[in-house]
Amino acid sequence: MGAVVSFRGITRRFGSLLANDAISFDVERGSVHVLLGENGAGKTTLLSILAGFLRADAGEILIDGQPLEQGSPRVSLRRGIGLCAQHFLLAGALTGAENILLGSPECVGLRTLPRARLDRLLGIARANGLDAPLDLPVEELSVAEQERIEILKLLERDCSILVLDEPTSVLAPSEVRPLFATLRALAAQGKTILLVTHRLAEVTEIADRVTVLRGGRVAGEAAAGEIDRDLLVRWIVGEEIQPPLARREARPGETVLALRSLRCGTGACAPQDVSLMVRAGEVVGIGGVLGNGQTEIVRAITGQIPIQSGEIEILGRRWGAPQRTRLADEIAWIPEDRRAEGLALEMSCGENLRVGLPWRLFPGRRAAVDLLRGFDVRPLDPELPAASLSGGNQQRLLLAREMSRRARLLLAVHPTRGLDPGATAFVHERLLAARAAGTGILLVTGDLAELLALSDRIAILFRGRVGYAAEASGVDGQAMNRALVGLSP
């Protein structure tokens, strides 16, 4: 036994976002090593660097003690590293065999696959219990079969280090077990498995060792015997205690948003029977590990997907299945993705202060400068393209516009994601100021500390259902942590 992969101080920045911050850990040969962490914790970035799709800004990776030349998928593959991406990289119109052999030098004419290669492939498939039809177009196969094709592809190329990014997220529970059996068998043969998952229950089932990332750093590591679920949860969601934000007692007014037995979206984590209410002058926080239905709830409230059953009431107007809501001008919305939704990066800051606003609310030149100054957007220049601002300043710009609506309801979706502490504190302060001014706020966040610091009431989502709900003043930490991973309180 020895470290077959060693991450040494891997650091990678995307603009102002520090995706990987000096990550160091070892992966033992012949082990199943699980990588845990929320979305945005830096897992995919780290795996992409390992597979050669990205280059680290600093740090190195040792494979069998020898440094890996970064930035070349070809080199990574030659060193035995095979990545099975979260979203499969298969050509739908080609057969399984063609997909697997695609890119091999001797397979130029795809219709005439070398017989010897095919036989070898069938042998590998049989030996590892990876049966999937190899002669059908992969778009006709089930997701589980496609996954087996992806793994076969790596084995066919003699990869000794198999990197699987959330292989189980798309599988039904009955399909997970055979996959794990295969992975175990491969590990027993001396292959090394590096596996990403969000499902804590799977960790105890398969992991020899687990590493948890949070905010781009290693939050903790444990070996199979010492895995403690509560500890993992604390590592994943963070436990740093922030000084409580000064806030006045809520004086809730009329209901501005109500979800009643809402069902919407598709997939295993689609919201089911979600009921909650936001009143003027209070913050209601939806928490939980990301990907448990938060996005779908926001999409239903904002009319991007239809209601399947239940009801949404916004500012006194009601919608039921199969309608889509329509957002009135008095609703402010800090979207999940400020770059693709909230801002027009190619436009100037001045123009961005108008995006989504009705014409009558367009700020004039002077008002625009005042807004930018009021929200401390730097540099203070309405002519500057929004793309030239840092992430934090882009979020301030977005906030400036949405706050200028003087809205009665504010949807704040991951309002501080990717922001540094200073910008985060600024956003928190402004959200609480809006609350004090009588705005009802629905906060969606994956950050537990933020959830507890801002919310008057919280609801924890797990796989589309509210697993725990409480007044923020009376939160039972133990029960909340259990709800985060889907255990009943």
Next chain:
Amino acid sequence: MTSRRLLLPVVAAAIGLVAGALLAGLFGARPDRFLILLLGETLGSGYGIGQVLFKATPLIFTGLAVALPFRAGLFNIGAEGQMMVGGFAMALAGIHLASVPGPWLWLLCVAAAFLAGGIWGAIPGLLKARTGAHEVIVTILLNFVAAALVNYFLSRSYALPDTVRTATLGEGAWMARASDAFGFFRGSGLSTALPFALAAAIACDLLLLRSPLGFHWRILSGGLRRARYARLSPGLLSALSMGLAGAIAGVGSCYYVLGYKHYFEEGFTSGSGHVGIAVGLLARNRPAAIPVSALLFGVLSQGGLVVNQLVPRELVDVIVAAILMIFISLDARSREGGLRWISS
């Protein structure tokens, strides 16, 4: 920044012309003579200048018809068909209403072209909104449909015997020829359609960059998610954008139907709709820059005729392609910051 915006197309045009001159050498022509002929015969005489401006006029309209939708994230390949349909409607108005006096007939003809081109152009926008059909495919196909429909009605009911042209429009609809007022342009087809085109370019620039509608179009260009976030109706905006583009291309037929021959003739568009794509591209789809870009293509279009005595006129098409490729690659590199020497 601004200087680079202006400089890049000029650099591309210069390199393209020089490359064309060297290519002319392969055909046995002296490169310097080729260039002198190309530029001298187009920009060196009243007739040449008039013809260049005449050929640039429809390109301004079709360039706008490509640029406006482009800034809303839509690709209009249908300006050719839109101009044809508009021109036919324009001619019908001018023939059937020939008794209407002076400027009113002109207005009616332009309105007919605007409506016909607009409806024709809005079809792909509506289809995209309703069914998701891609506007590129639909506009390409509609070009063929437009040609077939117009030719059907032309040959069945409107063509003069043994020709592919309609009767002449009522005189009230005619646009003044430049050579009537300025002898300098004698013999060229230049008319008041040119100032009309320039006015259209300025109007489009204001619409796109200064009006709420143009603002919404530009938000839409960033994708559906952004448009939905901004509470816009992507379908309505797409249809409006494509409709207006079609209307502009349709009205553009005035350079020929009202300003030059005073009748509709099969094939009068002669590819203006397709060249409009290149015109828009070279102007970076900025409406105010389109006349300049159209002028360059006017030079090359007229130049193709004059260099024919030395080399095959298709060589000019090669120059056009070279300019576009050089421009696109310089533009892409400059965005990556690889061409700082040009911007500073």
